[in-house]
Amino acid sequence: MALTSFLPAPTQLSQDQLEAEEKARSQRSRQTSLVSSRREPPPYGYRKGWIPRLLEDFGDGGAFPEIHVAQYPLDMGRKKKMSNALAIQVDAEGKIKYDAIARQGQSKDKVIYSKYTDLVPKEVMNADDPDLQRPDEEAIKEITEKTRVALEKSVSQKVAAAMPVRAADKLAPAQYIRYTPSQQGVAFNSGAKQRVIRMVEMQKDPMEPPRFKINKKIPRGPPSPPAPVMHSPSRKMTVKEQQEWKIPPCISNWKNAKGYTIPLDKRLAADGRGLQTVHINENFAKLAEALYIADRKAREAVEMRAQVERKMAQKEKEKHEEKLREMAQKARERRAGIKTHVEKEDGEARERDEIRHDRRKERQHDRNLSRAAPDKRSKLQRNENRDISEVIALGVPNPRTSNEVQYDQRLFNQSKGMDSGFGCGEDEIYNVYDQAWRGGKDMAQNIYRPSKNLDKDMYGDDLEARIKTNRYQGRPLSFNIYTSENKVVHSHFSSSLDLFPIRSFLVQTVDKEAEKDQFSLRRILSVWTNFWKKPSNTVALKDPQIAAVPRNMSMKAKREGRSRYFVQSERTVVDNPNDASHMGNTLYMARIKTKSGCQSPALLFITGEGGGYGKILL
């Protein structure tokens, strides 16, 4: 800056100065008409803060290295932006082909209509217009042949591809190639100048599975561009058309619009069925009337007839009685010795008469029978007189009863299998075993039998007899009642059935034992009555084990057969191994508070024995 101010102005202009001068002059001259649109980079020294952005900022040159921004002179280095605009195409007359946009992306031979003239109807042509004629036979034949070959090829490929195995492809013939190596010499190619190479195609295994996976789904390519729409927009729907298309919703008799079921009464009311009066043909009434009258008449007639019959019968009876009376009269007279002329008839004639009478009766009987059921009668009659051989030959069933025992066939053949054995394959019945395992009596005897040695003292030697006898039938039941004072009271009951309903047992006790031992019996009685009166007492036990008996159990006992229930409830509690009287059977226990004598609570043990022998320990 300083230097130029000191120096004088140059006399000679340099080349670039000249150019600048010229440019300035021309610009000045042009400025009158046009504004320069040319953009140029600012000259050196004025580029502070200037950033070249546009293409013009670079002029024709390259980037400005002193400006540290990304620069793309001549768009170099910038990503190419692809434009999908089509180049303008013109036709022979120089008009722009606007249908190029419709043709874009379509194959060349595709026919695309896009012009207005394509929409306009053609002149109606003559029937024999050459334009309207089908291609001639030859052309069609040619087309057919071409198509057929193409399709055949495609089909054969497809069919072959679908085959699991195909015949091995025929190999191409071997090729012979003469080969001259570049390196010649004795050291190379074992001294040969040339080689002949036989080229053979490699054999392919026809069974080889495909080497590449071809089951991959390839997404479909973009569809071909749509064809231009060659019709005017569809007309607006008129109101009438809209109404025509309105399809009324189906109205149900059963469901309302919300889908709920319409109640029956509403439904019936809605369909107006009740509103119509039902017109019934009057002939129904007429028919009913006629039937009624006919019925009444018939009844009257029947009644009348019955009356007549009754009268006839009455008369008959009277006649008969009269006759009898007459006969009696005669008999009386005869007895009285009054002879009548009737007596002179001899016995023979009477006998004949009787026979005659019998015959007549028989005939009448036969007639009656035949009239009553002619067919049955005849058959019966026929079969009655048949010989037995005839009966067999005719196959008439012989209902002869045999004395042999008849078995149900289903009981046999049970060893066959599922179908025959287990209730004929019925699943419902749980018949896993078709018969009992070693059924019969021996089994029960072997298993459920007290050992002899152990219980000999209790039962004696007649254990067998005891087991075999019916337990409760007709065998007196005996109880040993032990009081706490070791008094033994024997009680015998004739009926064993009264063992468990202790109420009756008690009554019987009272009955039978009243005179035996007043004291002990009264005591027992009192014990029992007390026991019944206050069931809660029995529960109030000192022994914690016994006290664990549930209260409701006793309450239940109070309601129905209480002693029995109560006693049973105690059964598990008491298991006294020291007691000699315990014999493997049930041991019942109850705790009773007695009023008389015994102040301390007593224990009651009823030992039920298999043979109907029990002990009550007090």
Place this chain on the structure above:
Amino acid sequence: MAIKLRNEYGPVLHMPTSKENLKEKVPQSASDSYGHKQYPANQGQEVEYLVTGTHPYPPGPGVALTADTKIQRMPSESAAQSLAVALPASQARADANRPVPTGGEYRHPGAPDRAQPAGAVVMEGGNAKNSALMAKKAPTMPKPQWHPPWKLYRVISGHLGWVRCIAVEPGNQWFVTGSADRTIKIWDLASGKLKLSLTGHISTVRGVIVSTRSPYLFSCGEDKQVKCWDLEYNKVIRHYHGHLSAVYGLDLHPTIDVLVTCSRDSTARIWDVRTKASVHTLSGHTNAVATVRCQAAEPQIITGSHDTTIRLWDLVAGKTRVTLTNHKKSVRAVVLHPRHYTFASGSPDNIKQWKFPDGSFIQNLSGHNAIINTLTVNSDGVLVSGADNGTMHLWDWRTGYNFQRVHAAVQPGSLDSESGIFACAFDQSESRLLTAEADKTIKVYKEDDTATEETHPVSWKPEIIKRKRF
């Protein structure tokens, strides 16, 4: 001006006509640009079907169609009557809708100056803007070919469900139907007697076809099954397994042993008949494919779908050649002309005709305002469109002229709503038309022998302009 008027009337004229209107047989307007005039009351006709399409002034049968014979010189009696019926209404309507009183511009169609092109009228009016538009030759309707009307001849009942499909055997001895009662039944064509019932499908049978190249019958159903029946044993011998949903239709290639089926899974599949291999799966439709047709010439496969498009396929590559998006509603029926290199497709909005091989649009056949289930054509050029509401329209293929409308009564015991045509087919001699209907019957139609061009004249006006519908 007249054209403008007519264009304005268009929407009014082509409002969907209700059934009552159809039955009244009162012409809606004399200026009906389509000539779909109802029959006047004096036309003798049966109760069960309804013939429409009378012209008020038919040209004489022997008169050649020239400029001066277009004017009717001696109107027939019926024509005069119908004119009398037709005129007042049209006049009244014209007056009511006329924006500017233009004296004498709206002449009734019999007026002689109607013969001159419509553009001239406009030029007279001096509307320069309009004239530029209308300067090109106004399309006129060529004279349609006369076809005898078809009348109901026999009703065959026997199916226990909707009859969904029908096919006539190449020998013309019997025909086969498939039904919603899961059976395929074979009927004698001459007597209408049941010959055979085939069971095997477990859902509605939606398509049957008899092979011309083998004694096989192919059937497809909503149970996703495509079956091949051997008609020598009446047994299923092959299953073509692969569709993921109900199979709606099938067709056989005429020259190659290939079967094409289309399905609700929005694909069509090509099967090799012998090996049962699926050669191609033609995917591209975005909704159920309702119908498929095959031909020997290119394009060999044509499918119509519920996604409102028609696709023409390249059978070799299994790719779409052309997609036609002109329909606004689902395309349920496609039919190929037996002789011409054209085809038609039916949709609830229109029936459209197309030209092969590229599917260039030819014309619309509008007027059948119902869901068109089926189309069939005979070599005489009679196109039949059967609709879901039981109506059947018969058209002249070339001109698109609707010469008859039929609505057969349902069989006794059916509801009125159960009338519907699911399929129709001409027999091989093209003397019978068989329709498979929703009232569980098959109806057989035959041409009315007594009808002549005089008794059933063509309602045609040369200057009628077809209204453009896209």
